[in-house]
Amino acid sequence: MATIHDVIAPFQLFQPTNLDDALDLLDEHGEAAMVIAGGMDSLDWLKDRLRQPQVVVELSQVSELRGIREVDGGLEIGAMTTLTEVAEHPAVIDRFKILSDAAALVASPQIRNQGTLGGNISQDTRCTYYRRGWACYRAGGNTCYADTPTAINREHAILEASRCVAVNPSDTAPALIALDAEMVIRRGGRERVVEADDYFVGPDTDIRHLNVLEPRDLLTTIRIPATWAGARFYFEKVRDRMVWDFPLVNVASAVRESGGRIVDARVVVGAVAARPLRLRAVERAVTGQALDEATAERAGEIAIRGNRPLRYNGYKVPLMRNLVRRAVRGGMGASNA
Amino acid sequence: MGDTRLVGQNYTTPDLHAKVTGRSKYAEDFRVDGMLFAKLLLSPFPHARVRSVDTSAAEAMPGVRAILRASELPEPADTVTDLGETIRANPLSERALTDEPVYAGEPVLAVAAVDEETAAAAIEAIRIDFEPLEFVVDPLVSLRPGGPNPREQGNSWGRPAGNPTGPLVVQRLEWSEADWSEYAEGRLPAGTPQAQWSYGDVEAGFAAATLVLDETFSTPNTQHHVLEPRSALAYWRDGKLYMHAGTQSAVQTVASIARWMRLDVSEVVLLTEYTGGGFGSRATGAVIYTIPALLARKTNAPVMMRITREEEQYIGGIRPGVHGRVKAGFASDGRLVALDVFTLGENHAYEAQGDAISSGRIISLLYQPQAMRFRGATVLTNTPPRRAQSQPGGLQGVMLMEPVMSKAARQLGIDQVEIRRINAPAGKAKFGPPAGNGELQYSTSSFMREALARGSEMFDWETRKARSGQRQGSKVRGAGVAVSSFVGGSVGFDGLFVIRPDGRMYVQSGVGNLGTESYSDVHRVAAEMMGMPWEKVAIIWGDTSQHLPWTCVSGGSQTTHAMSRAAHAAASDAIAKAKEIAARTLGGNAASYRVANERVSDGTRTMTLAEVARRAIALGGKYDGHELPTNINRVTTVAASALAGRGLMGVARDDYGRDGGTFSFVAGFAEVEVDVETGQYQVLDYMAVGDSGTIIHPRAYGGQVLGRGVLGMGHALAQKTVYDQHYGLPVATRLYQSRPPTILDVPRNMKWEAVNLPDPETPVGARGIGEAPVGAGASAILNALAAALGDDVIRRAPATLDNLLMALEHGRPMQEPLTAHI
Amino acid sequence: MSNDDAPTTRSGPTSLGRRTFIKGVIAGGVAVSSAAYLFRQSPTLSGQTARAGGVERLVTLNVNGQDRRVDVAPQETMATTLRYKLGLTGTKLGCDRAECGACTVLVDGVPRYSCSVLTHTVRSSDITTIEGLAAPDGTLHPVQQGVIEEQGFQCAYCMSGFIMSAVGFLRQNPNPTREELAHGVSGNLCRCQDYDKILTALHRGAELSREVARG
Numbered sequence A: 001m002a003t004i005h006d007v008i009a010p011f012q013l014f015q016p017t018n019l020d021d022a023l024d025l026l027d028e029h030g031e032a033a034m035v036i037a038g039g040m041d042s043l044d045w046l047k048d049r050l051r052q053p054q055v056v057v058e059l060s061q062v063s064e065l066r067g068i069r070e071v072d073g074g075l076e077i078g079a080m081t082t083l084t085e086v087a088e089h090p091a092v093i094d095r096f097k098i099l100s101d102a103a104a105l106v107a108s109p110q111i112r113n114q115g116t117l118g119g120n121i122s123q124d125t126r127c128t129y130y131r132r133g134w135a136c137y138r139a140g141g142n143t144c145y146a147d148t149p150t151a152i153n154r155e156h157a158i159l160e161a162s163r164c165v166a167v168n169p170s171d172t173a174p175a176l177i178a179l180d181a182e183m184v185i186r187r188g189g190r191e192r193v194v195e196a197d198d199y200f201v202g203p204d205t206d207i208r209h210l211n212v213l214e215p216r217d218l219l220t221t222i223r224i225p226a227t228w229a230g231a232r233f234y235f236e237k238v239r240d241r242m243v244w245d246f247p248l249v250n251v252a253s254a255v256r257e258s259g260g261r262i263v264d265a266r267v268v269v270g271a272v273a274a275r276p277l278r279l280r281a282v283e284r285a286v287t288g289q290a291l292d293e294a295t296a297e298r299a300g301e302i303a304i305r306g307n308r309p310l311r312y313n314g315y316k317v318p319l320m321r322n323l324v325r326r327a328v329r330g331g332m333g334a335s336n337a
Numbered sequence B: 001m002g003d004t005r006l007v008g009q010n011y012t013t014p015d016l017h018a019k020v021t022g023r024s025k026y027a028e029d030f031r032v033d034g035m036l037f038a039k040l041l042l043s044p045f046p047h048a049r050v051r052s053v054d055t056s057a058a059e060a061m062p063g064v065r066a067i068l069r070a071s072e073l074p075e076p077a078d079t080v081t082d083l084g085e086t087i088r089a090n091p092l093s094e095r096a097l098t099d100e101p102v103y104a105g106e107p108v109l110a111v112a113a114v115d116e117e118t119a120a121a122a123i124e125a126i127r128i129d130f131e132p133l134e135f136v137v138d139p140l141v142s143l144r145p146g147g148p149n150p151r152e153q154g155n156s157w158g159r160p161a162g163n164p165t166g167p168l169v170v171q172r173l174e175w176s177e178a179d180w181s182e183y184a185e186g187r188l189p190a191g192t193p194q195a196q197w198s199y200g201d202v203e204a205g206f207a208a209a210t211l212v213l214d215e216t217f218s219t220p221n222t223q224h225h226v227l228e229p230r231s232a233l234a235y236w237r238d239g240k241l242y243m244h245a246g247t248q249s250a251v252q253t254v255a256s257i258a259r260w261m262r263l264d265v266s267e268v269v270l271l272t273e274y275t276g277g278g279f280g281s282r283a284t285g286a287v288i289y290t291i292p293a294l295l296a297r298k299t300n301a302p303v304m305m306r307i308t309r310e311e312e313q314y315i316g317g318i319r320p321g322v323h324g325r326v327k328a329g330f331a332s333d334g335r336l337v338a339l340d341v342f343t344l345g346e347n348h349a350y351e352a353q354g355d356a357i358s359s360g361r362i363i364s365l366l367y368q369p370q371a372m373r374f375r376g377a378t379v380l381t382n383t384p385p386r387r388a389q390s391q392p393g394g395l396q397g398v399m400l401m402e403p404v405m406s407k408a409a410r411q412l413g414i415d416q417v418e419i420r421r422i423n424a425p426a427g428k429a430k431f432g433p434p435a436g437n438g439e440l441q442y443s444t445s446s447f448m449r450e451a452l453a454r455g456s457e458m459f460d461w462e463t464r465k466a467r468s469g470q471r472q473g474s475k476v477r478g479a480g481v482a483v484s485s486f487v488g489g490s491v492g493f494d495g496l497f498v499i500r501p502d503g504r505m506y507v508q509s510g511v512g513n514l515g516t517e518s519y520s521d522v523h524r525v526a527a528e529m530m531g532m533p534w535e536k537v538a539i540i541w542g543d544t545s546q547h548l549p550w551t552c553v554s555g556g557s558q559t560t561h562a563m564s565r566a567a568h569a570a571a572s573d574a575i576a577k578a579k580e581i582a583a584r585t586l587g588g589n590a591a592s593y594r595v596a597n598e599r600v601s602d603g604t605r606t607m608t609l610a611e612v613a614r615r616a617i618a619l620g621g622k623y624d625g626h627e628l629p630t631n632i633n634r635v636t637t638v639a640a641s642a643l644a645g646r647g648l649m650g651v652a653r654d655d656y657g658r659d660g661g662t663f664s665f666v667a668g669f670a671e672v673e674v675d676v677e678t679g680q681y682q683v684l685d686y687m688a689v690g691d692s693g694t695i696i697h698p699r700a701y702g703g704q705v706l707g708r709g710v711l712g713m714g715h716a717l718a719q720k721t722v723y724d725q726h727y728g729l730p731v732a733t734r735l736y737q738s739r740p741p742t743i744l745d746v747p748r749n750m751k752w753e754a755v756n757l758p759d760p761e762t763p764v765g766a767r768g769i770g771e772a773p774v775g776a777g778a779s780a781i782l783n784a785l786a787a788a789l790g791d792d793v794i795r796r797a798p799a800t801l802d803n804l805l806m807a808l809e810h811g812r813p814m815q816e817p818l819t820a821h822i
Numbered sequence C: 001m002s003n004d005d006a007p008t009t010r011s012g013p014t015s016l017g018r019r020t021f022i023k024g025v026i027a028g029g030v031a032v033s034s035a036a037y038l039f040r041q042s043p044t045l046s047g048q049t050a051r052a053g054g055v056e057r058l059v060t061l062n063v064n065g066q067d068r069r070v071d072v073a074p075q076e077t078m079a080t081t082l083r084y085k086l087g088l089t090g091t092k093l094g095c096d097r098a099e100c101g102a103c104t105v106l107v108d109g110v111p112r113y114s115c116s117v118l119t120h121t122v123r124s125s126d127i128t129t130i131e132g133l134a135a136p137d138g139t140l141h142p143v144q145q146g147v148i149e150e151q152g153f154q155c156a157y158c159m160s161g162f163i164m165s166a167v168g169f170l171r172q173n174p175n176p177t178r179e180e181l182a183h184g185v186s187g188n189l190c191r192c193q194d195y196d197k198i199l200t201a202l203h204r205g206a207e208l209s210r211e212v213a214r215g
């Protein structure tokens, strides 16, 4: 059978207006249902006709899922809050600057006006082979097309690859992990709370998905504790073009210092593996050390340990090393906002 | 020109109000009652043959009206040129559909249905069986001994050994093992070429040179990415085909459609007021337009073919990437004494696109080598169609030479502006290839040195040069200059207008409207000569049933030059007629009359042009178009005849002499700042100075100098095609993957300037500026990067951050310079 | 300034026969076309169950200040509805994938890619397209006027999108620098690459907007 793109196949559309209806709909339709938040990722699959769900549950009318609330010095961000709202919210800018920096560097203004924080961290990989519908591991097949001698893998993983070499392309995900955020997930009447670092999964855990969401799950809230409010932050995204382009590598860090020494730190790098990598070894190594060039140097070296570049993505190794150095050093802020 | 009220002034073009209010209609904005929708089935293979097709399930679907197969396309027709010469149809030329697709994404068949949803479902219901054939997407892979062929017949166009004057055929070109000895070091092999020429004593030049460089560089394949995909609407009425479609020439596209459809030109009406970009890819429309036309005939209903962005990526066109090996010998003062250039161009598996071969001519003109040898070859691959793109061949020539000039200047200790000035063409500058008699050709004029001088002053070159290469933190700046040139005009087209008794001037414009505004700008020349206030001038364009004259294609920077000459010729004709009418009506000698301010007068006796128009109708004959010049094109004769009797007609062919070839020149200046820890860089500033004669419309001119400059920057920054060689399939099928420049990738405050000295070989003094800025934009950036990071870091374009970072990290170039589409 | 009745401007095919044949689709308030165009028409417009969250196909959209009843398929995007159902073809489709901005419209004053919004999600919003910017008497919006004055853009296929982005951005940032304005309209691609002239024109539009606001 021949294939064609760019005409969305028909589906049944549901637009619940409250959370309970949304959860009921997901429960009822289970695997047959697709959740659409801002649609900036999901519509792509529909337009390519690679996913032809019977039912679409579209969340734009559920006002409970939208907005930013201040709670105990931290924040609760509804999953449907747009990236623009996140980037421009005074409390985010004031206390959790890496998150607003990250959100402001996603894609383009119009995409940020529509794409949601929940959708941004739940988006699928941009591996071109996978997204063109090739039957790779991630698509349920038994090979990886991006890891062959001729494969174009400039944007793929240098760490933690296991059969699949795709990366998570989210800009906000590393920032949320660095802030010790928690994801609140509802299924039917049950709620579970997952640490940001555990929300994302690598191929050795689940080769088909980048996160722990399952059918019937609804991500409702992203909680940011007060822990890192006002810390020394650093976020940087390196990309080809200044608009639209996904990160080649991004980095987010939060550092607490006292008397020139690092007391505690979070360092997270994105787009180098199937999940954003919290660099615990780096964090351990820098804690208690002087906040200086030597520490930054060492952090960079530790960060890239175990890297395994492919034919075209070797540059990610020095890039990651240098970004981690900067993240530990802090100071320069986002390179381009 | 005496009175410069219109030429050289800014004004509001006639199309702008409709554009800002959203009322301007492009092809896909039209709706017709009962309109059907066409969808395409694209080849999933880089090269295959359709073995069988089962459309029964699709045809049984309610709402499916017709399926069009390649076998139903009219046979390709021979072309008869303007001069009556017959060019035989090429049996291996690109067509709208094919049963032997030669690239992934090539349209195989089309379905028409009552809506797109049905058409798409019908395509999915078609069972189609392909026999995969041998393929190759990298020209160098194909050239290897025993390498794969993109076509069963071979990998290149040429004449068989036995028949050196016969038609071109596809045959095998192969380079021997010995040719590849330096390939591993990243040097382009120079095997058997397909074309070559030379002048001067090249070997003696190298022997005498102080510095000899031998450099390989590769330019990218870049898609045109016109923003309006080539959608088209077709319907038949009263035996005529009506098409709404974008083009770079309203008039000449009628001829193309007629040829593809095997119709007479009188049976085709093209409606094309607005076109969303061409850049060479829609020179005379697009062969794909035949699909809705044939489906409309088959279904007896109007058919809309909406082309998607992905389809546009396949069929829209690609500028051919060119590998170049340049051996250059310099005297100690920087003069280029000997040059040996070898280019290898990549092509699709249809007609050859000439960029690799034509690049030599621009190189020769732009850098004026004392002796030069040029060799080149073009190799077919199973990738999408290569089409001319702004500055075709010229851009590649510039991009191959500029790194060499920069490196030579650095090694000889000469300023970058100075080395380009020393080697710049001036006045009637000579260039190769030599003509049949061994003589070199020459340009009509060149003020390249003036452009360089203006630019370096305005750009504050000395200050920026001084801070080049200096590091602050992780940032290094670099300043670069580049020169560029391309053809700036053609000759021999027709002008046509009528001044009617209502006192208004109605100008027939056959130029395609791509927003460069030349479709209107050039006629300001005629209006000014007639002393017509612009408010009284109506431009008739975009509807070929409205009697449009023979016109050039808006490509290759032809229009401003060609059509301002044609406008000048038509106005001269009308002025002569008006003077005669005045003398016949008012008495006196025609020669003592002057046309100005809507009047013809000898100082004492005066007639308005409205009165002249009335008299012209009364007098008939040549005055109102009942008698026409014999040297105008047949298209113009038909158009003018239809307008006869309406007033005073200005109609003439541009028969003005021209000594030399018309070329325009640009000097571009850029400053960049590189972050050496990430490889990411920013273009801080850009300015360009154009030398293309008299400026007709400054704002439109500036838009071209900078706009085409940015188009060129795309080639330096990030734009490219990407293929997996093993599967022969594209992995960049979307805009965000092929990366044309965004507004944040270019400086926020660019500047442009023009030398503004008239070209002596054209009556209006104006040349075109659509092409020359492209190479300046691309190479100024690459040169600025080299100034910041050193020579040899960049061996292919685009200069993406991964390659910069790896070279910085390893202290040597880390790119694979010669692998295609990575 | 030119306007459409000026002799220098001629729009559309002139033969009367064709003119009636081809739909004059732009004028506001024209009855919604009954043609299905891209998507199949619903078998029965009212046949859908009105259960919790299920959508009715026949919806009312507020476009350019007018309520328009229109039959919308569940999978239909806003660009499709505007262009094919409401005849508002000033909104262009360059990529249909959120990668070019040609389709930008304002939804409650905020720039969005209409190619990537399901129409059903904007049922209760105010939608503004390029056709809705000028005043009813034809007076252009200051941003449109800025483009006229500076001859911004070339082929203009990107123009509606850029203008809508600029208008949306200026609501929040009425006095931007050139740099800020570039960021504001950065979600719009111009392939004629006329960015410099576009910025000049839109910046002039910002200036004119402030003059209008001052009265």
Ligand SMILES: Cc1cc2nc3c(=O)[nH]c(=O)nc-3n(C[C@H](O)[C@H](O)[C@H](O)COP(=O)(O)OP(=O)(O)OC[C@H]3O[C@@H](n4cnc5c(N)ncnc54)[C@H](O)[C@@H]3O)c2cc1C
Pocket (backbone or CB within 6 Å): A034, A035, A036, A037, A038, A039, A040, A041, A042, A043, A079, A080, A105, A106, A107, A108, A111, A114, A115, A116, A117, A118, A119, A120, A121, A122, A123, A124, A169, A170, A171, A172, A213, A217, A218, A219, A220, A244, A245, A246, A247, B736, C097, C098, C099
């Ligand atoms: C051209 C382009 C460029 C882009 N560039 C970038 C970039 O540079 N950086 C970047 O980070 N992103 C980028 N994106 C991605 C874009 O920002 C994300 O796709 C977007 O944020 C996803 O959010 P959304 O709200 O649109 O989610 P959707 O597309 O609607 O959803 C994404 C996925 O998450 C699931 N989902 C969403 N919300 C929930 C929920 N509440 N509960 C359960 N499941 C849910 C959906 O089912 C779907 O699988 C780009 C996208 C495009 C089209």
Ligand code: FES
Pocket (backbone or CB within 6 Å): C092, C093, C094, C095, C096, C097, C098, C099, C100, C101, C102, C103, C104, C113, C114, C115, C116
């Ligand atoms: S058409 Fe919507 S962004 Fe390109």
Ligand code: FES
Pocket (backbone or CB within 6 Å): B227, B276, B277, B515, C153, C154, C155, C156, C157, C158, C159, C189, C190, C191, C192, C193, C194
């Ligand atoms: S003006 Fe042509 S795309 Fe912008």
